[in-house]
Amino acid sequence: MPRSGADARRRLQQAALELYGERGFDRTTTAEIAARAGLNERTYFRHFADKREVLFDGEADLRATMVEAVAEAPEGLPPFEILLPAFRRAGRILEANRPFSEPRLAVIAATPALRERELAKGAYLIAALTDALRQRGVPAGHAALAAETGWATFHHAAQAWIDDPSESLDSHLDRAFDDLRTLSAKIPVVRRVPGD
Template structure:
């Protein structure tokens, strides 16, 4: 209890009237979690240890995050917001996948800026199956948001879902290869991934006739 946050009013003084924001503790918890997960791995780290390093109690951890995994998944909101806005604002003449391609390009800078944090985070996730499950859930939710945004542009119900899934898979693919090799920036990897998707689409042109007996 004798915890006087000496680090209050650090950079951004959110001036809105709000008694005790709780944000500093939240950030300390996230920081402590990433550190400990990197040092010992996800399974070998207890929530009590995370809380201790952050200078709070275990109960406080669960007030800020609904479960142990969630402490690593917090940036999705901004990403979703930017993508849906980009989709909504895209020229009406564009086809679904083109809309998505442009939306992904529009968050390029955001991801580039976050790279120093994202890469170690991804390493942690890649080593813990429980975290991979959560990530897949987040990706699915994001794809659902993209589909919704597409529908609001007039894209058909079912086509929107398919396009969102396909676009999302392509995006994830590009991000993964950009994580492994930052050369050329995310844009280069996005272009290559969507080019390959084009190839996949083109190769299916002969399929329809063949399928119909």
């Protein structure tokens, strides 16, 4: 994409984020986003299919990056350890875009239509990670469970990073995956005796 096209995309994303924060998603039009960015509405639609997609740019690149990380993980690792490098790469993308990521998450949380789109995006990424694990020989059921659980753990770490940016997302990710390992360990369950 030419430099001017990348600049227009960035300006449209920033304008959308500002307007969604000021007015809300439902009360903002694509024409208003384009005007705020100093562009026309036709330019907006050259870059984004609708007013939701301006907040979900880069999804295909993210998916490709994560699938590549799964393929490149060393042999002999269990599924969660194969997925961890993929989530680290996704985390670096989030960290590099923190000025956009943090308000974007707030707008999504406040807007049901965007939460639905975020869930669809998550399902799409989970399916891609499941397929990538299956290509490494992980049985289908285990691959799906690992991808779903890993994605939830990544989201837990990302929210912790948003809430506490004093530590890197990698640190939050390490802690979340350590917690997942602890929860997955075979810990004896102590039965409570009625009346205790």
